[in-house]
Amino acid sequence: MTGEQIEGMEDTRQMITLELDRLTFRFPEVHPDAACAIDFQRTLRIPDDGDDYPLPPGLGSFPLRHVDDYLAQLPDAWRRRGGVLLPMHQAEAMWLSFDSDSGYPFAIKVATGKICAVTGDAWAERLNRDPQDYLVVPEQPWLDGYCVEKGLIRQFVAMPLGAGYTVEEQLTGAAEHGGLQIIAIPMKRERYEEMRREETCRVAYDVAPDVVYGPPTESAMGLAPGGRMRQEIYDDPHGLDVWDQRHFSRCFVSIVNSRQWQSITGEQPPTEPPTAAQYANAGLPWFDYYRDLDAVEATDKLKDTSSVAAIAAKKGDAPLPANQTISPGNVIPIGSRRPAPRRRQVREMPHA
Secondary structure: OOOOOOOOOOOOEEEEEEEEOOEEEOOOOOOOOEEEEEEEEOOOOOOOOEEOOOOOOOOOOOOOOOHHHHHHOOOOEEEEEHEEEEOOOOEEEEEEEEEOOOOOEEEEEEEEEEEEEOOEEEEOOOOOOOOOOOOOOOOOOEEEEEEEEEEEEEEEEEEEEEOOOOOOHHHHHOOOOOOEEEEEEEEEEHHHHHHHHHOOOOOOOOOOOOOOOOOOOOEEEEEEEEEEEEOOOOOOOOOHHHOOOOEEEEEEEEEOOHHHHHHOOOOOOOOOOOOOOHHOOOOOOEEEEOOOOOOOOOOOHHOOOOOOOHHHHHOOOOOOOOOOOOOOOEOOOOOOOOOOOOEHHHHHHOOO
16 A cells, blocks of 8 residues: 655655554655655663663554644644654653665654754754764664764653753753654665665664653653663765755654543553663663764764753752663674555654
């Protein structure tokens, strides 16, 4: 089943579809192979204790629902920006998995609260190279958080807007947007064809009761910096000129808490994941990933942000639950394949 065209994009025919709780970006007008999927994975929240941890597992996809299916239950701003809804428990963690089955290269921009997760700069639709503010797929299989040092990220952790924890609030002083914003830009057709002829196109690996911080809120959820994890954000090996910036699609992922999710959709939210200590004590695997590629440097903006645990301590809020230091064992590489998904159109977010 093919996805329908997105409203406002009839001339170029790029589209975003929702497929088995994954967002898939397609650009058939650029090339038949130009498709990239993003999966939002539930995961363990690693300890926010200053230690550097390996990659935690994926515990299954977060459910995604079309904003357009629940317009009567949503604020005007959410209806205008379209996209999808995603539920997270407070202080729950996530990571993003990127998949291009054909190996077609994409530049992916990821922002939280309209703040770039790679540089800490404000949301912009154009790609920037110095500093690099995007990821290159398939070279970059995952993103678990904010780039705070070369080879280190701070995990994405859900926190309520208005309590001062999110990167958006730390860098702008405002609690306005929340959620995730994503732009997908395909490689130019001619460059991709050249890569195919040279047989140098790489193929990605796949992988497969809340504590209240600050006053109670019914506003949207945002993402804040959690524990430190070993993960490189790879430098663009192709160069800025190969990306077809005439063709791009945007999607807004609105994050709601478990109570809001049930009120809006009528569905029970996912159960809370196990703690990192429970997982480690069971002897289950953690993961490491390395490629012989250059990594980008972190910017001062994200280096200077504070973690959830640090802000809670400063404010005198309740400490993060289950935040004790652990010793992960059984650290192994990971790989999996996914079945071909069914597709449904997602309305993209409007221009900034």
